[in-house]
Every structure is written in structure tokens, then in C-alpha cells.
Amino acid sequence: MSISIVCADDEIEYRSIVAGILEREGYSYKAAPDGNAAWELIQTERPDVIILDWSMPGKTGIDIARLIRRDAGLANRYVILLTGMMETYQKVHALEAGADDYITKPFDTGDLVARIRVGMRARNALKLLSDEIQVMNRALDQSPIGILVTNAEGTIQYMNGKSEAITGNRISETIGKELSAVRSAVKVLDEDGMYGAIATGTEWEGKSKQILSNGKAIWLHTMISPLRDDQGAVSHWLVVDEDITNQTLTEEALKKSESLFRSIWDTSLIGLRLTDSDGRVLRVNDAYCNIVGKTKAETEGHLFSEVYVPEGREEIQRKHKERFAARSVPPYFERKMTLWNGKTIWVESSNSFVELGGDGALLLSVFRDITVRKRAADELANERELLLTLIDNLPARIYVKDTEMRFLLNNMPHVRALGETSRHAVVGKTDFDYRPGELATKMSDDDRRVIGSGEPLLDKEEQLVSSSGQAIWVLTSKVPFRDQAGNVKGLVGIGRDITEQKILEESLKQRNIELETLLANLKQMQGTLVRSEKMASLGALTAGIAHEINNPLAYVSSNMNRLQEYFADATALVREWQTFGKSLEAAAGCSDALVQLDESAARIDLEFILQDFDTMMKSVRDGIQRIKRIVDGLRGFAHISESKFFDAKISEV
Template identity: 25%
Template sequence: MKDNQNTKTLPTNGLSELNQHGSKPDDVNQIEEQLRIFMCAVEQNPVSIVITDINGIITYVNPMFTEVTGYTFKDVVGKNPKILKSGHTTSEEYASLWQTIKSGKTWHGKFHNRKKNGDLYWETISISPVVNKLGVTTHFVATKEDLTYRKLVEDTIEKERRLLRAVVDNIPDQIFVHDRDCRFVLNNLSDARVLGVNDPALLQGKSDVDFYPPELAANYQANDRQVMETNQPLIVEEEPNVTASGQKRWVNVIKVPFHDNKGKVIGLVGIARDVTKRKLAEDELFRSRQMLQLVVDNIPMLVFWKDNNLVYLGCNQAFATHVGLSSPAEIIGKTDFDLPWKELAQQYQEDDRQVIESNSLKLDFEELALQPDRSQAWVRTNKIPLHDRDGKVIGVLVTSEDISERRMAEQEIEIANEKLISWVSDLERRNQEANLLRQMGDLLQVSNEREEYYTIIKEYIPQLFPETSGALYILNNSQSSVEAMTIWGEDLQSDTSFAPGDCWAMRRG
């Protein structure tokens, strides 16, 4: 047989022996035809074939050997296969190889060899002894398959597997794979630690029954079967769980069906995330909200809050009842245009928007407000901007208290106070007048002269009538004239004297 470069001949020990035993020409032709067919099969074989003599000297290589290694038949014939050595195979492996084939057995293994151009490559090798009719080994035949690409793929897959394993084991969530019988196929390190095991490999073949209380295990496996039987994912937002140490916790679980390459469900993949802190925080938040709502609902005033678009986000029960709603939840999503005072909605919203845009408080201002029954009432209102955790304004909180009764009471008190002040002032004035009269009387009693009388009267009369103008007249001794003894005030327009007949009272006697 020939290739493009060299003439190669397979060993013909069998043919020679046939000739030596005097085979007929027809038998020889038949054997030669068989050899030709075998030679064609060897030459066209997709694996490398190397034939050596009993001493390991190469007598034949097929074209695939040349294609893989770069060595031609001429390069290697008469040489030892050690020309392919890369130094990566130990002498012990070679010794084992020779011991096996010299004992008449076939050796199987892998070599990391070197091509003619120096590139390294992997190949899997089977070496079998060839014996003659006498049972004597005459040659060795090696079939060699280039594993370089497959090895590269395997190494890549192994590298990716290790990388994936490293990623999976460093994820804090529990990751697991279960088969159709709910047995563990794969568990990451987080899952293993929850189950009290340090090596995830020790979990293979076990199940939830081996680690969890019966009730929990039964529930978990029921969920597994549901996923696999319905071929649908399952999400459990909050599922009770317990660690190997007995710590109770809550987990969020996602389970999805796992398929083979034909689409058949062969198990499931699951992820469990510890949400205990979130669960406790949500429970605490719920309790706090309940407490806050209870407080807000029992505050004797209207309370409500809106977002930046002035859409209602919530209110207390008093406000809900005030606007004709059965519960605070019904206010969510409404605006002032949806409430009984829609004709004043624009005014109310402008006031709210000013608080939001200025990010300033508006406290204790009193105003007349339109009520649902179309009446007006005095209310005291507080408006406070609402902020998120970053301090950004996200809405406005409003409290409103009906102070109509208080305002009426204040008005009544104000009127009563005015009356009281007037009464006290009048009483003080009367007391002062009484004191002045008493003082004047005391002085008059001790006076003997008319002039003293006039002086005393002149001093006290203006004090007794400070807000009026007047005069005190005395009929003179001759009774011919009435003369003013004292005059007080600024507006008096009267004569200082006049005839007795000019006085109407004196004319009447």
C-alpha cells in the first residue's frame, strides 16, 4: 500500500507461512485479497495504528498517525515509539506497559505525547501482542486515538465544573438537586451546613427525612413531588425551617423541575434563602403599623397623608367616616376632587403643594372648612412634609381638628370676660365714688366756713364726675343771682351766673 510520500508494507508473516506450507494458488489469491481489504481498512482507519516488532521497533504506521503526530512513515520506520515521549509519562508506567504486553495481554492507557512540531497532545492507547500459529509473539499492534480535543473539552468542563462548584459553594443561599425519589443528588456547602454536614458529598443519596422533623420533611417532599408531577415551578415565599442545631428560621424556597436531554423530568433544582431577619422585621413592622393605626384611629382628629402627586395614601378611621367611607383602605388612590369638597380641591391642593415644595411645616393654623354636609366649621390644621430615609420629600401628612365648639366657647368666654371687666370697672368706679363721697362728707362735717365748703366741693365734684362736664351753682345771699361755685369738664357751655327766674327748677320751688 502507498501513501502520498512513502511505500508502506504490512508485515506478511501469515502469508509467508501459508506459502511455506504449500498453499494452493487460489488460497494465496484469496488470502492476498483479504490482506488487501484489511490493509485498506487500516489505511482508512480514523485512529492511529502503529505496528512494532518484538523489540518495539516501528515497522508500520497508518496515515492517521502521520496526520496526528506530523511524523511520516519514513520518519519513524525502524525507530522506537519513544520518539513521541514528552517526559510526562513515568518510567513505572512504561514498565507496566511492557510487562503487560509481554505476558500476552492487552494494555490500555493514556499518554501525554509530543508531536513532531513540539506540541503536546493526549491519546488513548491499546497495545496488543500479535502471535503466530505457534503462539509466539511476533509483533505488537497499537491503536491510538487522539484525545487532545476531547481532553481539552474535558479539562474545560472540569475547570468550569470546579468554577461552578466554587461559585455555588460560596453562595449564601442553599442550593440543592433532588432526584425523582426526593433523594439528594447535589447540595452546596450552605445547604450542607444547615443540615449539620461539612462535606456536601456526604449528603448524596440521603433525603430530607434523614435531617428534618417528620412534619417538615413530609411537607418538603410533598412540594418536591408536586413540582416533578406537574412539571411546574413552585415558589414558597415563607416556609418554616430548622437547622441541625435546632435553630428555627424562615426560608424563601424556589423549586423548578429538572429535565434530561429528552425533556423528561428527572428531578428538581431548588434554592432556599434565609429570610428570618426579613420575616421578623416584617412582623415587627406589621405590629408597629397596627399599633400606629390603632393610635391614629383613636386620635380625636382627622389624619390623612398624600404622596407628591397629592393622591391619598392613607387616613385614620375618623377621616374615612368623615368623608363617607367605610374604612381607611378606601381612601387610597383618591384625590380631593373625589371627595365632598371637590369645588375647593384646587385650593386645598395648592396649599398642600406649597408645604411639599418648600419642605416646611405649617402648624396650628385655623380656618373655616367646608364639611361633607355643606356646612362650614372652624378647624385647626397642621401640615407636615413626609420624607424617605434619604430625606427626600415624598408627600404630606395632615391633621385637622374641628374646633367649632371651642371657638364658640371662646367667643362666649370673651363676651363674659368683657361683661366681667365692665362690671368690675363699674364696681371699682362705684367704690371710688363712695370713698370720695365719704372723704368729702368727713371734710364737710369738720368745716365751719362757707368758703371751706366751696373749696371742698370744688375739689371732689370733678373726681366724682370725671367723664362729664358740669357746674355747682349757689344762690347768693341776696337771692338775686345764682352763681357758679365750681365748674368741671371741658365741654360745659354755661353762664357763670344767672337770675333765679332763669332756672326752671327754682321757678317750681
């Protein structure tokens, strides 16, 4: 990684010296001839390392150091002060103003390079931890669970956004207040148990009811847990609230306050010690005494090695004399010290020789107790492992992406779902590295919408392909996470496997279709049976009608035949009579009778009757035949065939 450096010195020869050193080391370097130009250049370039001369035209190096520490964007820059001043109080003044280190002119080339390298190592290590913690803390602040952290006395030091949403108490109005005052509207069902747990420093879990400012009542599932320091004493209380008014309990998540992760650089004490070539302490300040646990009277005039445990003093004294004589005392180091009283601390120390001309030299050592910082670094690492353990054991796939849709953080269920075995193998990759092109494009489009709009995407059902090639269904939610300025820096995704649920839904749909089909068939069968019953009833009716018609019709038909025969006999008789009458016309005394008979025959139109009778009989016969056909039709309609029974599946009928 390229390191950018800005150097400000009003002496051109020193600027040239520094430029030559930095160019040989391959650093990106820019120079300024005075303080004002240096400050403008620093604001524009935002360099990693800033080297400042103490005395310059315009702003001094001290002025610029103060400005840098006031600028949040420059707060973690490594500042080295170049000075020709030899007085201790002046060097202390520079460090207190915001300088991280100083070099006395004239200086050694290796000394400058070593201090730059040490400074960058420290800065990079802190930045790496800080970046990881920022991601985790933003995920913590966007947690669906309300979190409060108080000190041991009950004063609220941290409150996340969900706690504000649940309780209605504003964060800005809550921090610094007593927990009992803020939660006065909360009615705890097991109050005695809660206070008993707090008194004994143990965990408590229970249910409570809170009346919000708008009069609405909500129910909370609350967990109160003690947080202990290295000595086992309760240092903080963690209060976790889950709104269970409209939902069941969610996974418990213990999170720490962001305030616990803040850097302690600006609040570290500076200890000063001046020793001679024999290692005898000539002068110390109160901060040094506080660090080593001795008074000035117990330190000044004594060998500096007396602050260590007795077992190592002789070796420490011998190395000091050798390095003092060779002027090879390390200019900067971090070291773990075991003090005379058995206490172990970490110190950060920088050393420089103060030449006294003909009177020899003295060694000025500047100490900072970084035990808290070291402990904080360990706690941060432990906290990171705790958070990873938590999300690894949640029944969901959780991941964090940056604005380029690259994976930053993944829990192990998501890692395994992608076919990997290590979370580090996924970092920096995208969905295109694991998904088919079309699916990866859809997922990437969703990510862009969430990041671009700042609006969450909730409960989207997606069909994916697992690492084993099986089709699965996942219920996905994506929410943006933001930096302290409110800018969207990426998103947090949570996916839950709902494949079994989808399979069950499809099975239910298919069963519904089958039941609907069966119901329709049953209705059709019912209609058929009703029609059959109606037809059977109608058939019985028509059979009765046919029977009633057929009986008199048989009489009519039988009598018609006999009538036909009678009429034929009568007609034959008339014809014979007519023939006989003609033969009697000449007989005496018969003519008048015959005339009278003829007149009677004419009057009744006997010939027409004889002819029309046949026509009428034929029409009657035709009518009888038509009635017979109708009766036969009614008999056929009334005929009911035998039912046939067979086995069948009712769903196939």
C-alpha cells in the first residue's frame, strides 16, 4: 500500500534531506515551505504521515498539530514534529498538543524511517480493527432488538435505535440519565427478582409492560446481564428489550455499546523520565510515577531498573549501559513490563538522547501506559469473535456487502450455502462468483436498489440453486447500513430457507385442485342420478297412460272390424234390394212403393253414405293405428333397463 507524506519546513536544506530519505524509501511525498501552505496541503492531500517543523512562518508545527486533532477526518494521521529545541517541557508541550512523536534536529536517517514505519504499523492495525468494529456496530445499531448499556451505577451510556423506537425515548435525551428515571413507566412483573439479580450481580430475564408517551401499552421481553472487568467486578449492565407485543421472541443478541470501543489515544497519560549513562534517574514527572507505582522520592536518584521485578534488573541495567554508549537505544518500542510490585502493564516508549556538550548526554524517555489500549484491542478481538459466534448460530444466512456488492462479512450458514468452508474465501467476492448470470443479475439489481434508495427490501421470496445443485426457496430481506454521517455504505442481508414451506404450499394447492375436481364430479353424478329418478317416475307415468289408452283402444279396434263386417252385409243387402226393385218396376201395384223407396234413398243420399262410409272407416283405422304407435312409443319410453354396478375410484368418476 502506498504511503503518502507531507513535510513542512521553512529550511530548504531539511526539506531536501527529508525528500531524499522518503524518495529512497518509495514514499509519495509533498513539501510545504511554511505553516499556512502546509495546512492547505494537508487538507487537500489528507496524507498518512505528516512531518512538521516546530517553528515556521505562519502557522507553527504546534498550531497545525492542534488543527489536525480537531479535524475528525485527520484524527488518525501520524504526526512527527521536527525540532531543534532541547528542553524537556517543550517536547512534552508538543506531544500534548497532538504530535505522536518528535525528532530532534539534526536527526539520523534511520531514525526518521523507523518512526514512520512504526507509526504506520500502529495506524494500520487500529484502522483494521476500527473498520471491522464500525461494520459490526452499525449492524448492532440496526439490530431488531432494543439495547441499553449503563455503568455500574445505572447511568445510561448507550442506547440503540431500536430501543428508541420501542420505548419512544429519544437517544439524545436518554444518554446520561438514570435507567430507573427513564423506565419509570415500565411495570416489571417480577420486580423483586429483577432487583435481587441486580443486587447480587447476576443475570435476570422477565416480562414487563410499558406505557408509551402516546398512551399505547407495549409488552417487552427484557434481559439484564452484568458485564464484568478483568477482576470480575461489575463494570456495566446490559439491558436487552424485545418488543413481543405483536411477535414471538426472536433470537437473543447481546451487543456491546459503541462507546466501549472508542480509542483511548487522546486520553492516555504521558510519563517522562531522564536518565544518565549509568541508568540513574535524574528526574521524573507525576505521570511516570503513576505508571510505575512509585513516588518521585522512590524514583529520582535511583537506578531506573528498580521499577522492574528484581530478577531482571541486572540484565536491564547492563543492556542500558551498552546501548547508551553506542547510542543504539531503540527510538520507539511497545513493551510489556512486569513492575516491582508484580503488576504487569504495557507501555509505549520513545527515546532520544539529549547531548550536553562536554558534559556527556542524557536519555529522555517518554512513556504512555497503553495497557487499556492493549486490553481494549483484546476485547475488540474477543467481541468480534463473540459477534461472529452469535450470527454463526442464528438459523438464517447473514451477510454484509459494500456499495460495490462485494461481501464484507458472512456467517457460516451463508458461507456453506455458497459452497465454501471459510468465511475468508467469500470476502471480496460477489454473487456473480457463485450464482448463474441471470440470477446474479437479479440479486445485484436488488442490491443496487437498496443501496441507491436507502430503503429496505423485506421478505422477498427467491428461488436459488444450492451448492449441491438443488433448487431451493429463500425468504430474503436487505437493509442499508450507514456511516455516522448517514451515508449508505452497503447493506445487511438476511435469508431464511423456506423450501419445505413452499413444497407444503404446492402440495396443498394440488390437493385443493383434486378436491375441487372431485366435488365437480360428485355434483355431476348427483345431477345424473336426479335425472334418472325423474325419468323413472315419468316412465312409470307414461306406462300407466299407455295402459289406460290401450284397453279402450282394443275395444274400439275390435268393434271396428265387426262394424266393418256389418256394414258390408248391409251394403250387399241394399245392392240386392236395388237390383230386385228394378225387376219389379213392371209389376202392377209396385211402382208407387218403389218410387217412394227411391225418394227416401235420395233424401238420405244413400249412395253418398255407402261411398263415404268406406272413407270414414279407413280414416278411423288410420287414427287407431296412430294411437297404437303412440301407445307403443309410451311403452318404449317407460321401459327401464337394468342398472350395472362396477368398482371405480371416486376421484376418477
